[in-house]
Amino acid sequence: MTEPRATSDTPLPDAAPTNWVDRWAPVALRPWLKLGRFDRPAGIWLLMLPGWQGIALAGAMQGRWPDPVLLLLFLLGAGLMRAAGCAYNDIVDRDIDAKVARTAARPVASGRITVKQAWAFTLGCCLASLAILLMLPPLCWLLGVLSLGLVAAYPFMKRITWWPQAWLGLTFNWGALMGFAAAADELSPSAALLYAGGVFWTLGYDTIYAIQDLEDDALAGVKSSARRLGAAAPGAVMAFYAVAAALAAMAGALAGLGPLFWAGLAVYAAHLLALQGLRVKVDDPALALRLFRSNSLAGLILFAAVAAGSL
Template structure:
């Protein structure tokens, strides 16, 4: 794998002062960008439903989340988000060349060849597989099934205005995995949490897509941001409302208590705050709001987790 050295490939939506970029040698920079390691919000959002589900499963048995499971989900989320982004970039390299925000990515800019990207994709997928096989058999099969959705997602933006829904199916899968990792089966709380995460993903990815709506229209990329148009806040608000209601239903189904409810309330309040900023949002504001969902997801996880830890401590 070879790539041009130098920092001229810095991307506009990365944090130039990030520790990852400062520590990355020049030859490895294009691969860090392919895996989006310089933009951690993606893996953090993929991780959130995994941790929610692990914590909610702990609440159901009056315990906190399994710390080993949390670590495995962390490794898997970083690896598989990177693999998914690399796969997406391989398929979208021609489309990315026509969008201002993405034309500097390693593949459309020519800093990495498609063959090198494919090899890098395989290496990341292998790391994800190693993390997956540490779970029970049911969870291994469930995790492998997610690859079908992951494979389809990059193609949806060419044929439907709802690629965010396809992303939601993939990014929400962890809401099933955390529950199955503890119980070796699925239950109503996990399914409700999956539906909540699905709606949440559509909401925050619509906000993210606001950055590219103008260029997407030129190159023919479809999105909910383009579909909702001037009514973007209403569209995002509808999905955020469903998110809050479904998360509450999952919490009640698992028998969560008042601490978990506080986490849910903080999560819901964060979604309301985002909606207050969406109307007429600039590209910079849209990116800020998208990234802020990391904090929203952490609030819900902490509510679930502290509930379980408290119950375990009190016997």
């Protein structure tokens, strides 16, 4: 049976049915907003929060709260770069996306936006992000340039490795280094540990996310950590999350954060291990999506813990 063709009014499968784009945005703008995944803001949070955590860590090491101006700039930058990255990913993966039920309705794969239009969208978002980057210290300029290699290579990782989720971790958490550099105008071992912890956090939550596509990915020949791990995925997610919490603890200890950090870290670890890790099931994609979305709260808890560590 032929699937109905997606329209600009069709909510994408992993977007909330009541998302603001499908409810309130003008019809003509909806494909563009969906191209940038603005109907699914969880990805913006997950890209932004490592940057916020880096800003908070630098501030806490100096005994002060995170700089609100930097927090705002990283929020705007995360929204723009996530939109650019998603559009670029859709350009590269348009043939694969058309074969996967969850992604077949994406604007490029479904033909609602052409490849040339998607490239123009990507360039526009990148130029706006560049304007924000130039407001930061020069060290951030270098880090921003270095991040481009990670971003450019990511869509191809699912074709060449079983661990594209690890590459996403390297990419999405680069903001931890940039946030620290923006606030301190230098890098430190504690910032590197925070970044490493974020990599394992992403490896965990994106493995959960990939559970949604196990059957379609196998048919399309797409590799993922969830496919590679199979029935062992829940145990592996627990291990990834345990390492993430341990590395965050090492970052806090090396930075000399106060007791409120440790209280917040305990909540963060409980969220990862008890509320997510113990509940993951490889045969429940709907649960996987809910657990994945909860990581916005997990990252916010760690940000609050690091910020409170300044006391």
